[in-house]
Amino acid sequence: MTNPYGHPLPSYLQSDNLGPWGVYLQQVDRVIPYLGHLARWAETLKRPKRALIVDVPIELDNGTIAHFEGYRVQHNVSRGPGKGGVRFHQDVTLSEVMALSAWMSVKNAAVNVPYGGAKGGIRVDPKTLSRGELERMTRRYTSEIGIIIGPTKDIPAPDVNTNEQIMAWMMDTYSMNEGATATGVVTGKPVDLGGSLGRREATGRGVFTVGVEAARHIELDISHARLAVQGFGNVGGIAAKLFAQAGARVVAVQDHGGTIYQESGLDVPLLLEHVAAKGTVAGFAKAEVLANDAFWDVDCDILIPAALEQQINASNAGRIKARMVIEGANGPTTPEADDILQSRNILVLPDVIANAGGVTVSYFEWVQDFSSFFWSEDEINARLVRIMKEAFTGVWQVAQDKKVSLRTATFIVACTRILRARELRGLYP
Numbered sequence: 001m002t003n004p005y006g007h008p009l010p011s012y013l014q015s016d017n018l019g020p021w022g023v024y025l026q027q028v029d030r031v032i033p034y035l036g037h038l039a040r041w042a043e044t045l046k047r048p049k050r051a052l053i054v055d056v057p058i059e060l061d062n063g064t065i066a067h068f069e070g071y072r073v074q075h076n077v078s079r080g081p082g083k084g085g086v087r088f089h090q091d092v093t094l095s096e097v098m099a100l101s102a103w104m105s106v107k108n109a110a111v112n113v114p115y116g117g118a119k120g121g122i123r124v125d126p127k128t129l130s131r132g133e134l135e136r137m138t139r140r141y142t143s144e145i146g147i148i149i150g151p152t153k154d155i156p157a158p159d160v161n162t163n164e165q166i167m168a169w170m171m172d173t174y175s176m177n178e179g180a181t182a183t184g185v186v187t188g189k190p191v192d193l194g195g196s197l198g199r200r201e202a203t204g205r206g207v208f209t210v211g212v213e214a215a216r217h218i219e220l221d222i223s224h225a226r227l228a229v230q231g232f233g234n235v236g237g238i239a240a241k242l243f244a245q246a247g248a249r250v251v252a253v254q255d256h257g258g259t260i261y262q263e264s265g266l267d268v269p270l271l272l273e274h275v276a277a278k279g280t281v282a283g284f285a286k287a288e289v290l291a292n293d294a295f296w297d298v299d300c301d302i303l304i305p306a307a308l309e310q311q312i313n314a315s316n317a318g319r320i321k322a323r324m325v326i327e328g329a330n331g332p333t334t335p336e337a338d339d340i341l342q343s344r345n346i347l348v349l350p351d352v353i354a355n356a357g358g359v360t361v362s363y364f365e366w367v368q369d370f371s372s373f374f375w376s377e378d379e380i381n382a383r384l385v386r387i388m389k390e391a392f393t394g395v396w397q398v399a400q401d402k403k404v405s406l407r408t409a410t411f412i413v414a415c416t417r418i419l420r421a422r423e424l425r426g427l428y429p
């Protein structure tokens, strides 16, 4: 079976609606001409190594039994164990988890941490569950995927709607089943349980770090820049805070509850407090309310999508006013939108490098757990910034040399690393 782009497709995906996996396949196609003799192995990037689908039954507080779809996909493990987050969201699909796992393979290779790519998820709106239900669902899911995860096999982490508490339950469940505490089975844990200082802020800090680097290249003054941010959770909230601390004005924020605007700049610390209390930016007193669709017309210099996939698409890419888009989210821009933004000279810092700060500090957490020796926050932040800057500089150079977008340049660097590892290891048997 083939899709409109001519790819052989697995029978388990709908060929007429490939979803995020279809976006990823188009991104891979753009890199193949640059892979030289390694192109021979490129097909390996178009198939996940392993996809596990599990039923997650739990007893609800009202006595009924609910069943949820759970997934864990390991896209590629040529360079090391699988690594990638777990998402709890009502729209999770196999296609989405496959794409997210593949972007993890690319991201981990781009910043050169010794991991393959993986991702997991449960199709559920966790806001509808009580704390007890959430814990039972998390534990049952962890137990079901326990046959393929582990500190040297595949290491989950937080993603949309999952946090330190969920990671603590996952670590405990896996450890109970193993009969030994295994802190290294997940990252993004509470600091009291083998988590790392700086992990919670790491993705937003990485977004900020590459944003500052790129701004220098295009002579954009961060201290006078106006920002629009979609998604005000772990990634968007922290990135907004760091940009605001650097003097930028955060003029618009959108989340699942609505869109707010303040031309003179939102009070970001106050907005973070509001979101912590109310769960959404909606209802924030010191701002105007905007229609959700008007978010894409906001006058700004930097746009940070930090929510879900395919938010910037052919229908709104032509309206974006920013000079630079920094992808905090995974897969927020479709290939058509990428082309529109490029033709309009809007620089896109792609997810596979821009939001790699989280997995970089997850790597530090995993190393600290193995050695049972913990580093200071300053040391962690300094190492994070060094890795992000070096990776970004390398990608920038490839983009200049080959006259390609930063996304294709990042894919060139990363896919070359992945396929070189594949070639060196050879095929078994």
Ligand SMILES: NC(=O)c1ccc[n+]([C@@H]2O[C@H](COP(=O)([O-])OP(=O)(O)OC[C@H]3O[C@@H](n4cnc5c(N)ncnc54)[C@H](O)[C@@H]3O)[C@@H](O)[C@H]2O)c1
Pocket: 158, 159, 160, 161, 162, 203, 230, 231, 232, 233, 234, 235, 236, 254, 255, 256, 257, 306, 307, 308, 309, 328, 329, 330, 355, 356, 358, 359
């Ligand atoms: N947490 C990490 O370390 C990490 C690392 C790399 C990439 N990411 C990616 O960043 C993105 C956000 O993850 P997070 O960890 O910040 O999640 P989160 O759950 O902390 O926050 C998600 C945010 O998105 C908003 N949102 C949800 N649906 C929306 C919609 N339809 N329109 C507008 N906003 C919407 C939510 O209201 C919330 O503000 C995801 O794409 C995730 O894969 C996260």
